[in-house]
Amino acid sequence: MNDLFEDGPVDNTPEFSVAEISGAVKKAIEGGFSHVRVRGEVGRVSRPGSGHIYMDLKDDRAVLAGVIWKGRAQGLAHQPEEGMEVVATGRLTTFPGQSKYQMIIEDIAPAGAGALMAMLEKRKAQLAAEGLFAPERKKELPYLPEIIGVVTSPSGAVIRDILHRLRDRFPRKVLVWPVAVQGQKCAPEVAAAIEGFNRFTPGGALPRPDLLIVARGGGSLEDLWGFNEEIVARAAAASDIPLISAVGHETDTTLIDFVSDRRAPTPTAAAELAVPVRMELMAWVDQQGARLSRALSTGVQQRQQRVRDLGRALPQAETLVDVPRQRLDYLSERLPTALRTAAAKKRLQLSEAALRPGVLARRVAEDRRRLDALTGRLAPALKRRSRDAANDLQKIGRGLRGEILQARVDRQSERLESLLRRLSARASHQQAARVARLDALDRLRETLGYVETLKRGYAVVRGDGAVVTDVAGVEAARDLEIEFADGRVTVNADPQGRLL
Secondary structure, X not given: OHHHHOOOOOOOOOOOOHHHHHHHHHHHHHHHOOOEEEEEEEEEEEOOOOOOEXXXXXXXXXXEEEEEOHHHHOOOOOOOOXXXXXXXXXXXXXXXXXXXXXXXXEEEEEOOHHHHHHHHHHHHHHHHXXXXXXXXXXXXXXXXXXXXXXXEOOOOHHHHHHHHXXXXXXXXXXXXXXXXXXXXXXXXXXXXXXXXXXXXOOOOOOOOOOEEEEEEOOOOOOOOHHHHOHHHHHHHHOOOOOEEEEEOOOOOOOHHHHHOOEEOOOHHHHHHHHOOOHHHHHHHHHHHHHHHHHHHHHHHHHHHHHXXXXXXXXXXXXXXXXXXXXXXXXXXXXXXXXXXXHHHHHHHHHHHOOOOHHHHHHHHHHHHHHHHHHXXXXXXXXXXXXXXXXXXXXXXXXXXXHHHHHHHHHHHHHHHXXXXXXXXXXXXXXXHHHHHHHHHHHHHHHHHOHHHHHHOOOXXXXXXXXXXXXXXXXXXXXXXXXXXXXXXXXXXXOOOOOEO
């Protein structure tokens, strides 16, 4: 017996390979923790080229490695970011290659509204630091856009409110890009819609909008979270088309509100910001036309009054010839006396001269003959000169009264009449152009309305008062109403729900 134990005691503990131990541990962990929810803070986050997400969940005492496979990562409503407090759902497993355990995360969500607000504030600070909220980046809205692009759900009340308000204020052509306004698809679809509208060709077959409206009704923070995603904010900031954000109610604020060019408190208010009131514009055009007519009339009256004032300032024709006539009369009265005085002076000079009687007698005789000849010619010459002077004065008077004054007045009148005709023609042309433009826009509105579409052979089907667009809606309706271009037809259901 003693020989049997000479080599020492025998150990009956079974032996395992490394792979067997790793498999047993893996089975134990996966069996006991096949579905767990873990709350913690996101630590290190890694996104390699494979599309998987590797991250750490930690608290003040431990760290848990986690992985989100590519297929799950693409469908997450909230992408993990370092510092977020989250609740992760998944299962525990091991990684034999490194002798460690980890959590396969199938879903991850912020741990309450506080975590969402913290993440929102972090994104807001990051975008603000990049200058995306700067006022100088914001573009002016067009005063009267021809085409308006709307990014919203096609089935909600939002699009109906926008179309109704546009129809009341100033009908415009509207292009609707249907998107999901909440959930996982919201952010990528809204960002794609904004980028898609910007890629349209101006004046193309599907023309590029002059203004964009991104709209959604009210909701909770989680419902509106798609509009807080970074891809939506960056798409709105990069838009070359002016953009109005109308997400939620007046008290709701999302990131797209800060980067958009204008924020509207409601979708209806966004439509009011987009276009003016057509009737107010028409009233303004009428008012401007009336002001122009009054200005033209006042200008003409002022110029006519100026002509009358200038005419009163001109001297009378009789006044112009009065002084020359009086001077002629005065000279005519002085002439005989002056002649007699001159003759007396000459006579005195002759009497005083020391001349011989014969020479003196001859000179006196010659002077007498010359004087007699001049005396005979003087009276006709004076009459002739007086008559010529009177004729000249009369011609001057007639010229002043008839030709000079009348020609000046005629020139001023013709100039005023020409100016009045030009101003009236220009005013009439501008007013007719504005009225024609408004009439053309109104005809375009009627052409684009659905009533004109009905005349081309289409019909509108309503089930229980709402528009029906598919077979399922027809089958679910109790009463159907079909609208044609010339009237409506009602189709009722029997007690068994079959349409009659």
